[in-house]
Amino acid sequence: MEIFQKYVSKFDMNDEMILLKYKHSLRVASLTKLIAKNLKMDDKAINLAYLCGLYHDIGRFMQVKKYHSFDDLNTIDHGDLGYKIFLNEIAIKKDLSPRDESTIAKAIMYHNKLKVPSKLTDNQKEYVWITRDADKIDILYQMATINGLMPLDDNEVSKEVHEQFVKYEPIDHRLVQNATDKNLLILAFIFDLKYKESLKIIKDNKFLEKLQKRLSDKKYEVYFKILNDYIKERFKC
Ligand SMILES: [Fe+2]
Numbered sequence: 001m002e003i004f005q006k007y008v009s010k011f012d013m014n015d016e017m018i019l020l021k022y023k024h025s026l027r028v029a030s031l032t033k034l035i036a037k038n039l040k041m042d043d044k045a046i047n048l049a050y051l052c053g054l055y056h057d058i059g060r061f062m063q064v065k066k067y068h069s070f071d072d073l074n075t076i077d078h079g080d081l082g083y084k085i086f087l088n089e090i091a092i093k094k095d096l097s098p099r100d101e102s103t104i105a106k107a108i109m110y111h112n113k114l115k116v117p118s119k120l121t122d123n124q125k126e127y128v129w130i131t132r133d134a135d136k137i138d139i140l141y142q143m144a145t146i147n148g149l150m151p152l153d154d155n156e157v158s159k160e161v162h163e164q165f166v167k168y169e170p171i172d173h174r175l176v177q178n179a180t181d182k183n184l185l186i187l188a189f190i191f192d193l194k195y196k197e198s199l200k201i202i203k204d205n206k207f208l209e210k211l212q213k214r215l216s217d218k219k220y221e222v223y224f225k226i227l228n229d230y231i232k233e234r235f236k237c
Helices: 002-008 016-038 043-055 058-067 078-093 098-110 122-145 159-166 179-192 196-204 207-214 218-236
Strands: none
Touching: 002 016, 002 058, 002 078, 016 043, 016 058, 016 122, 016 196, 043 078, 043 098, 043 122, 058 078, 078 098, 098 122, 122 179, 122 196, 122 207, 159 179, 159 218, 179 218, 196 207, 196 218, 207 218
8 A cells, every 4th residue: 555655645535536536546445355255255355356446557657647547548558558567566676476476467457458468377267257247336326425427408418328238238439329328328338337345345335226326317217217227136146
């Protein structure tokens, strides 16, 4: 934690974007720890999951400093950048085994990629999945709790977005045409959570109820019903 704090202290905490990512990193670290605990991992593995969460967005700080943007497509891939920063500036100061160092670096690199590559070891994949789940849960948390993150709009849901959602499929971002679609894309993160233990966090913290209070427009009702059905089904088996 000290090494993380020291690295982050080089950036301007008065910058809202930096502060947002700082707080997000700490919450995702707690979430990776919680998922690992729910998965009944041992203490060493729980700590490794925690470090994956803490450092997963380490590339964001330099990205914001350089470009003042979170737009990976038009600036730099923050997973790739974080991978390099972790290995060159963080890992050398930490007392990690080469195996743990590589696991964290891979979790950073692949937390934001479309797919988790099959070339990773099963062990590495597990930490990538935990990190991805924790990241998504925190985005849902932010949407449910932080004012101003959710633009309300008058548009109806696009047909293709609706079709993917009713099939319990994550929404392809290329289909997003308006703010309503964008909200559904984030809600559909729930379909993409790998672990039942991650869904348990959504359930235990009543995130769906909180999100529904925010998205109170009638057009969202059917989608919350679908999400509740999906969660019920996942917990039946
Ligand atoms: Fe990220």
